[in-house]
């Protein structure tokens with residue numbers, strides 16, 4: 001049996017139970033179908049076969065999950081931070097122990113390649129470990145003193161929160177939200193993406209087996225417009241942590257307005273990688289191709305716009321096209337595959353539509369630009385050259401393995417091209433001129449920038465975007481600022497003067 005066949009049969013073994021029972025909701029420690037009994041399907045992007053039925057929840061299911069989260073909040077929010085730490089470390093260990101099951105399930109459900117997904121569970125566990133370690137200090141605040149007063153601040157968990165996640169790397173992304181919420185003392189109702197529901201169910205089961213009390217983490221599956229909307233509108237939910245498209249973020253803000261919901265948004269991106277002619281071109285090309293062609297290009301921080309100084313533009317584009325042509329596109333469970341199938345035919349259609357648009361607008365497809373094979377959602381790694389910044393391929397988030405290359409003459413032009421988009425999530429800068437690097441990073445409109453580097457995450461640093469790419473920051477203590485309320489108590493150090501009234 002080949003490695004691929006062996007991997008497929010193991011993946012089918014891991015997901016067998018979903019085929020027999022469906023992907024159920026998980027509320028108050030129990031697996032439950034939607035109250036209506038309704039179901040949707042999750043399909044394999046490899047051949048569009050049905051992988052499993054999934055609970056199609058509505059407001060009644062959300063209400064049930066919120067009630068469980070409210071009940072659990074009473075004790076979880078009072079559980080000492082050191083005890084929360086102990087439990088969450090156990091969750092991290094349990095995730096690591098089932099890393100293969102998580103990775104194989106994720107590959108099957110999302111089409112992401114095993115070589116990247118094998119690290120997703122490890123990174124998810126790292127998220128749990130990192131925030132577990134912060135739990136004992138989560139309540140801490142500061143003391144400020146005047147001659148008359150001593151003010152002390154402290155933080156309290158905000159209450160049950162809703163976490164709504166997208167389908168790209170769903171396991172890792174959900175841990176990035178759920179781990180800090182639990183470490184802060186909040187309870188959670190999680191609504192995973194309808195295209196990739198499986199690993200959310202695995203996570204809650206793993207967490208409870210590791211000792212997380214029932215009702216602290218609940219999962220409600222279903223469509224965004226019903227289950228997701230109901231979660232954002234529920235009075236019992238105090239905050240919504242959302243990762244997804246910018247226009248969905250805008251809808252969630254409107255839906256949450258009547259209940260004054262606190263929101264945290266990690267949204268789309270159209271991130272520039274800017275290469276000056278003094279840069280290490282080989283490293284810049286390797287990093288740019290990695291950041292757009294890994295994870296199928298379905299990555300919010302992908303380097304989707306390649307801005308290259310005109311003196312090296314042809315050389316850089318030639319190298320990128322060669323790499324794009326050599327990349328192995330194939331079954332996500334093949335260890336050699338780099339680019340797997342895109343998540344769903346609906347998304348594949350969107351990505352394919354940009355190839356005609358690019359040609360109509362006058363750009364050139366220098367590599368890829370085609371669907372591969374007759375079944376499944378496979379697209380060739382693509383490079384679009386001779387593009388200008390006003391084209392759709394330069395402005396809109398394609399969310400596939402599609403890189404748009406645009407030449408620039410000098411620093412000012414590079415900066416204005418980089419900033420001339422609605423998004424502002426990440427930017428990558430390649431130059432060996434230190435003064436230029438400082439000038440550019442001072443002026444680039446992005447929440448996160450990397451100089452002479454691909455995206456390398458350090459969990460204590462802030463993660464998030466500006467402009468249409470998001471609101472709020474995750475990572476380090478920034479996460480706790482979202483999941484907690486800061487309160488101030490003032491004690492007198494001397495009697496304050498009180499103006500007597502009516503005397």
Ligand code: NAD
Nearest residue numbers: 165166167192193224228229244245248266267268269300
């Ligand atoms: P999406 O916005 O379509 O869906 C995300 C989630 O929102 C899903 O669970 C969906 O069911 C739910 N949803 C949809 N409509 C809703 C509504 N009206 N109310 C409540 N919930 C609703 O996004 P997607 O297509 O699943 O994911 C891709 C997007 O996610 C891309 O734009 C990508 O850039 C973004 N993303 C951003 C980051 C980041 O950190 N900035 C990370 C990963 C993905």
